[in-house]
Amino acid sequence: MAAVATSLAARWGASGTRMLRSWHRSASSSSAGWAEDLLRHMDQRDTWDRFYSEKGASGPQHFDWFFGYRDVSGLLLSTLQGLPSGEARILDVGCGTSALGLGLYRDSPRQLHVSCLDFSPLALDSLRQLLWDSPPPRHPLSQLCCHLADATDLRDTFESGSFLLVLDKGTCDTLLRCPRGPGRAKQLVAECLRVLRPGGKLLQFSDEDPDARVPFLEQAGGVDVTVTEVGHINGVCYYVYTLVQRLLDSTDSREQSPQGKGLKSGPDGLD
Numbered sequence: 176m177a178a179v180a181t182s183l184a185a186r187w188g189a190s191g192t193r194m195l196r197s198w199h200r201s202a203s204s205s206s207a208g209w210a211e212d213l214l215r216h217m218d219q220r221d222t223w224d225r226f227y228s229e230k231g232a233s234g235p236q237h238f239d240w241f242f243g244y245r246d247v248s249g250l251l252l253s254t255l256q257g258l259p260s261g262e263a264r265i266l267d268v269g270c271g272t273s274a275l276g277l278g279l280y281r282d283s284p285r286q287l288h289v290s291c292l293d294f295s296p297l298a299l300d301s302l303r304q305l306l307w308d309s310p311p312p313r314h315p316l317s318q319l320c321c322h323l324a325d326a327t328d329l330r331d332t333f334e335s336g337s338f339l340l341v342l343d344k345g346t347c348d349t350l351l352r353c354p355r356g357p358g359r360a361k362q363l364v365a366e367c368l369r370v371l372r373p374g375g376k377l378l379q380f381s382d383e384d385p386d387a388r389v390p391f392l393e394q395a396g397g398v399d400v401t402v403t404e405v406g407h408i409n410g411v412c413y414y415v416y417t418l419v420q421r422l423l424d425s426t427d428s429r430e431q432s433p434q435g436k437g438l439k440s441g442p443d444g445l446d
């Protein structure tokens with residue numbers, strides 16, 4: 176078991192490893208290599224369906240990777256206030272059952288349209304139930320929708336330039352640490368940047384060190400990557416990596432988007 180723990184720590188980071196270990200202990204599987212196997216398949220939907228099925232066995236509940244909404248709500252709300260005016264569409268990419276999207280929807284004085292996206296239908300089922308039980312949003316016209324899609328290819332789901340803010344807490348980390356890793360993680364970042372409006376921001380929350388993450392983000396297409404410490408939470412240092420979508424030059428990325436592909440939103444918010 177010690178070997179598994181060491182290997183996990185090397186590939187995931189201290190906080191993600193701790194979360195997986197605690198889930199592994201409570202899961203029904205007793206295989207010593209199971210957590211290691213899980214890490215290899217964290218880019219696969221079945222793995223996450225299983226995770227959220229076990230997490231939600233006693234009813235829908237939030238599960239937040241790394242840290243909770245309250246740890247960054249001040250940062251998120253002030254970021255929103257500083258973004259260009261106009262319709263404020265937000266995307267939480269790989270939302271799982273995190274309280275981030277729902278918290279912003281509930282607390283923002285600015286009218287928001289929050290899109291929570293994941294490829295696990297079980298996570299989205301729980302999130303929709305949590306939305307149902309949530310108090311009304313502070314802005315009466317704010318909305319939250321759930322979208323079932325693969326975040327590495329959102330061309331059939333969102334037009335280019337749709338969002339003012341894209342949030343990624345732990346999703347890029349998941350892809351980076353799988354064998355097919357950096358390639359898919361780069362596709363994820365590219366898609367996040369594509370769906371951002373000019374002047375919009377991608378915020379990635381991670382425990383990965385800036386020495387590793389900044390060069391990766393720059394290679395993935397991010398210009399002017401900035402990094403700020405979120406702080407130490409439960410003894411782990413977390414960072415927020417910010418990428419700002421460039422103002423459009425002569426090549427308008429909207430012209431390169433798939434034809435006729437609008438923002439989809441089913442009647443119950445789930446595409």
Ligand SMILES: C[S@@+](CC[C@H](N)C(=O)[O-])C[C@H]1O[C@@H](n2cnc3c(N)ncnc32)[C@H](O)[C@@H]1O
Binds near residue numbers: 238293326344345
């Ligand atoms: C580490 S968890 C983070 C969940 C959530 N953001 C949080 O802070 O708790 C990674 C999430 O990304 C989702 N995910 C992984 N790969 C994905 C993909 N290609 N497309 C959509 N969602 C994905 C998983 O289902 C999972 O919910």
